[in-house]
Amino acid sequence: MIALPGLLSALAGTALVLAVQLLLLPVLDARRTLWRVLLLGAAVILAWRYMAWRFTDTLAPLGFTVDAFASWSFAILEAGTVVSSTIAFAILTRVRDRSREADANLAWWGAAAPPPRVDVYIATYNEEESVLERTLVGAKLIRHPATRVFVLDDGRRDWLADLCARHGVGYLRRPDNAHAKAGNLNHALSERLAASDAPDFVAILDADFVPHPHFVGRALALFHDPAVGLVQTPQHFFNPDPVQHNLGISTAYPDEQRHFFDNVEPARDAWGIAVCCGTSSMVRVSALEAIGGFPTQSVTEDFLLSLKLAENGLSTVYLNEPLTEGLAPEGLKEYIVQRGRWCLGMMEIVRKVYNPLARNGLPLRHRLSIVDSLLYWTTTFPFRMAGLVFPLLYWWLGVTVVDATVHDVLVYYLPYYLLTIAVLNWISRGLFIPVVNDVAQLLAAWPIMRATASGLLTKGPHRFSVTAKGGDRTRTVVQWPMMRPFLVLFALTVGGLVATLNSDFLFNNAAAAGDGMVVVLFWTIYNLFVLLVAIAACIERPREDRPMRQEARAVTIAGLSGAQPGWLVDLGVAGAQVSGPSGFAAGEPARLDLPTIGSVEAVVDAPTGDGVRLRLEPTPSQREAIIALLHTADAAPGTGRGDLVQMARELARALSS
Secondary structure (H helix, E strand, O other): OOOHHHHHHHOHHHHHHHHHHHHHHHHOOOOOHHHHHHHHHHHHHHHHHHHHHHHHHOOOOOOOOHHHHHHHHHHHHHHHHHHHHHHHHHHHOOOOOOHHHHHHOOOOOOOOOOOOOEEEEEEEOOOOHHHHHHHHHHHHOOOOOOEEEEEEEOOOOHHHHHHHHHHOOEEEEOOOOOOHHHHHHHHHHHHHHOOOOOOOEEEEEEOOEEEOOOHHHHHHHHHHOOOEEEEEOOOOEOOOOHHHHHHOOOOOOOOOOHHHHHHHHHHHHHHOOOOOOOOOEEEEHHHHHHHOOOOOOOOOHHHHHHHHHHHOOOEEEEOOOOOEEEOOOOOHHHHHHHHHHHHHHHHHHHHHHOOOOOOOOOOHHHHHHHHHHHHHHHHHHHHHHHHHHHHHHHHHHOOOOOOOOHHHHHHHHHHHHHHHHHHHHHHHOOOOOOOHHHHHHHHOHHHHHHHHHHHHHOOOOOOOOOOOOOOOOOOOEEOHHHHHHHHHHHHHHHHHHHHHHOOHHHHHHHHHHOHHHHHHHHHHHHHHHHHHHHHHHOEEOOOOOOOOOOOOEEEEEEEOOEEEEEEEEEEOOOEEEEEOOOOOOOOOEEEEEEOOOEEEEEEEEEEOOOEEEEEEOOOHHHHHHHHHHHHOOOOOOOOOOOOHHHHHHHHHHHHHO
16 A cells, blocks of 8 residues: 555656646646646646656566567557557647638629539438438528539439429439449539539538538638638537437537547647548549549548648638537448548558658648548447456456556556546647547557458458448347457456455455555446447437427417417427426327428327427428428537536446336
């Protein structure tokens, strides 16, 4: 055990970090480069101080032993993550906001010139009508006057052609599916370039992304600079992703991509290395012609598009405004498939197109951008898996992976870890919450590791799956194939603890093990919490197809006994919930008077404790108006910042239910 004077000295660094977190960070402006450099720089210094200690004091002597192999391989994995975070932190030291630039250049082409022609391409393959309907309603409300909307149907569905005709938008299909989405976009572009109203710019939307009315106008404003080839805007989601939903934390913990779009892309833009992310982007047609169209050498044609533009002297810039909103993957399978595809595409780029160490026309900063992304995919996920597996070597085989005293852990690791979490949460408004962040990465770790190996080590072509959207989400589904590895690891961890703590090992070897056993015990307890949450995340709860952004509105509901006022607390295209009215019976016909929409026919689904739940029967025009009300407001849907206290409360409820 540590004596009190030793404990106090060991905690001195931690006390300083806590003082910075509690006293300085709340009053510092996270947008200022100076504070970012100082705080992120301090985190990097502590990280490398920690790694120096790891390699000099905590590893087994080199040799052909299990201890040496385990301790050195884990330390090398950990060092890889520190290299990755060092580059990432360097990028985060600057940030750029282009909203004022967009304000100043909304009509840069001049009053005497016609506005640029913009095509909006909605790429689709197998999405349902309800998914596409939202996007079409939003696209029809785009306010730029010279805009044409086209649905690019790689599923060759006649019903979709009819849907487009009803909504008055263009419909294009091609005879094959060569090169997937990139091929679909190239086919549409070639068709449209031959037309008399050929576009000057092309905006890209996935089938499940609804544009807000100002999407085209705001993005177009940044093309006042002729060197800009592409403008990317953020991707926000009107439904919780599977981790948020399955753990019941959607009101306290943002979606997994929020950090990238709110913090990483603005920082990349400040360094001139913002990247295209596919949907919610706009590209200059002359730039596409200069590089031969949308690139097809990778399944992530978006990132590759930015690199191709950079090689030709054209920049990608980022406008951090909520100009679209989309449907996050609703199931764990889709969530994991999507991330595996992103990783595979990055590996294809490195192997086949832009090796950052090879001779090509990429500027240095874009090479570093590729290295940053490559390290993220190749180090983060293997390290997360190793963090669960390596403690088992101690409990089952007596192998010490980290030979450290508690005193040294408090001196070297704790200040580094706490400052890193504090600074990242200061920058991101609370998006980095231990355990939950680990779970989000662990769920996709094995598929990502497999995609990394496949993309880097094999020539391809590589098969991939399109992220499915829609479908029946009304049942509880246990994803046993995904849960099973976590159940096995949990059982092995608990079994190792029980077997060891109930054997002579603890008593006969405690002196020899020293503090190393205490360190691995705390590590193991943390892993048990992570595994419990990962297991809970594999239970997919029923969900309704309704947006997270809901505002209480005063409404009137009329039934057989007359009209009553109430508050609309939940609204979807097919249903609503009203608080306040009473006396309604299930099956009773009703009318709901919605502001700006009118009187909507309804049937009482069921009375609730404080009101009534309705099944709506809107007319086609009312249905469109409801979609527009729910999905085209100039604001970001969902949760934009983390709330640790609320998240802990909701997570405890999810684990106990």
